[in-house]
Amino acid sequence: MMMVRSRRRRPTRQFLEPAKTPVSExxxxxxxxxxxxxxxxxxxxxxxxxxxxxxxxxxxxxxxxxxxxxxxxxxxxxxxxxxxxxxxxxxxxxxxxxxxxxxxxxxxxxxxxxxxxxxxxxxxxxxxxxGQFTFTGTEAQSVVLVGAGVGITPFVSMIRTLLDDAWKGEVHALFGFRNREEALFLEEMESLAATFPTLNLHLTWSKPESRKLRPKGRITPRLIRKTIPRWRDRLYYLCGPLDMMDHVRSDLVWRGVPVDRVLTEAFAPPPRDESLGGEFKITFQRFGVEITSEQGESLLETATRAGVMMDFSCLSGTCGLCQARLVEGDVEMMADDALRPEDIERGEILTCQAFPKSPCVIDA
Ligand code: FES
Known part of the structure; x- marks a missing residue:
């Protein structure tokens, strides 16, 4: 018997039709x-x-x-x-x-x-x-890309690709920077927005060098509602500081945007919560190893302590490299972006995000 509870289930992507590039699958x-x-x-x-x-x-x-x-x-x-x-x-x-x-x-x-x-x-x-935080143009007729600082980098790839594909849909890019000196890809984005009517670039500045840089302030739900026409009907991608993403996502969802239309990408692992996990017998059955987990320790950390070498990369629940099947037991997961619904049904977990709530047997 196994049970997986997700504490911070991020919305999953829904595709209207298969992505153009078969490589995605x-x-x-x-x-x-x-x-x-x-x-x-x-x-x-x-x-x-x-x-x-x-x-x-x-x-x-x-x-x-x-x-x-x-x-x-x-x-x-x-x-x-x-x-x-x-x-x-x-x-x-x-x-x-x-x-x-x-x-x-x-x-x-x-x-x-x-x-x-x-x-x-x-x-x-x-x-x-x-990563599954992708937009190829097949997912919706328009998209809103909300990013702050270096969080705009996946959106730069999306914009460049969509324009290379001559995508007919509407892109709204709302980017937040401290000032012009720290703004990334600004000249290119401004020039693309001036050339391609489908690209709408909206900027906000938290510490502008000049009064001419308007509006002043960080990205907020209010700014989104003010800036994006028909904001309720759009598909959103958010990338940047966790507090900005949480604030914007919860506000959009509260105001009626379906939760699966607001996608987020975290660059950093979720904050550590030492109250998770506990002392339980953990069995890594293929390695034939048993060990007692410690309070606040993820199953990946328990595996590493036990000498069970598991692959990992992002430590934030997005790459899927640390995936393993939970054969028995009860775990709580902080994030599960990298898992597909069929993975979850099979009992797959992300060991970097999974904290035991009972003795567990892992297929690793
Ligand atoms: S290491 Fe990337 S999902 Fe766990």
């Missing part, structure tokens, strides 16, 4: 891994760099991706290996290179390495693509 279960070469590093703002990656053999990038997906980058720093996920910002129609856009986090480990130590010509081990 393939990507749900498989990914490419290998090495790409850094061809160029583009300075987007004082803290943000775009790394342009190409195939070592030349020619096309060795995998396809959907706009909105991300890749996992391996970093070897001081003899240790780390993995981090970065959104792809280039168009999915561009096959000669792939861009990832990285913000140098002041207390980060991998992002300063990527922004400051990595040089053109270096090789990066990557895996991907991952």
């Amino acid at each position: 393939e990507n749900q279960d498989t990914y490419w891994s290998g090495c790409l070469i850094v061809a160029e590093i583009i300075i987007e703002s004082p803290q943000v760099r775009t790394l342009r990656l190409i195939s070592p053999e030349g020619g096309s990038i060795p995998f396809h991706f959907l706009p909105g997906q991300y890749i996992d980058v391996e970093a070897a720093i001081d003899g240790e290996t780390y993995h981090r996920s970065y959104s792809i910002s280039s168009s999915a129609r561009r096959i000669d290179c792939l861009d990832i856009t990285v913000k140098r986090e002041p207390h980060g480990l991998v992002s300063p390495w990527l922004c400051d130590a990595v040089k053109p010509g270096d090789r990066l081990n990557i895996r991907g693509p991952f």
Whole structure:
């Protein structure tokens, strides 16, 4: 008997018809891994760099991706290996290179390495693509992309791809930045919006350098209602700080936008909740290992402590690499974005997000 309770079930995507690129289905279960070469590093703002990656053999990038997906980058720093996920910002129609856009986090480990130590010509081990936060143009007739800071990067890939495809639908991009110096891809987005009538660019500034930059303030539900025409009827994608996404999503849903029309992507793991989990016997049956879990510890952390090596990347419930089947027991999950309804029915869980509520047997 197994039971999975979801604490923060994010809305699942509903597709009106199959996505254009068959690779999307393939990507749900498989990914490419290998090495790409850094061809160029583009300075987007004082803290943000775009790394342009190409195939070592030349020619096309060795995998396809959907706009909105991300890749996992391996970093070897001081003899240790780390993995981090970065959104792809280039168009999915561009096959000669792939861009990832990285913000140098002041207390980060991998992002300063990527922004400051990595040089053109270096090789990066990557895996991907991952993620179901995708928009290809088949899901709706119009879309609202709401992003703040580096959270706009998946939307840049979506916009570039939709315009490359000459998509006939209406795009509303509502982007929030501190000021013009820190605004990402601004010239390109302004120029695209001036050229393509289907792209409507709306900006807001939290700390503008000049009074001419209007409106002043962060992204709020009120700003969305004021800015987006017929806001109730749209499909929303939100990416940025967790508090912005939670606030906007709950307000839209409260005002009648169906919950499955407001999709979110978190760049960071959900905040840790030490009250979750507890001391239970956990069995990893294929490894033949039993261990007692600890308070506040996810099943992935329990597995690592037990020497059961499970794959993982994002630690936020979006990549699906840590997926395993719960054979017996009761778990609570913080997020389950990477799982499809049929996965959940089969008892699949994301071990990085799952906390035991009883003794558990895991098919791992
Ligand atoms: S590590 Fe990505 S979903 Fe768990």
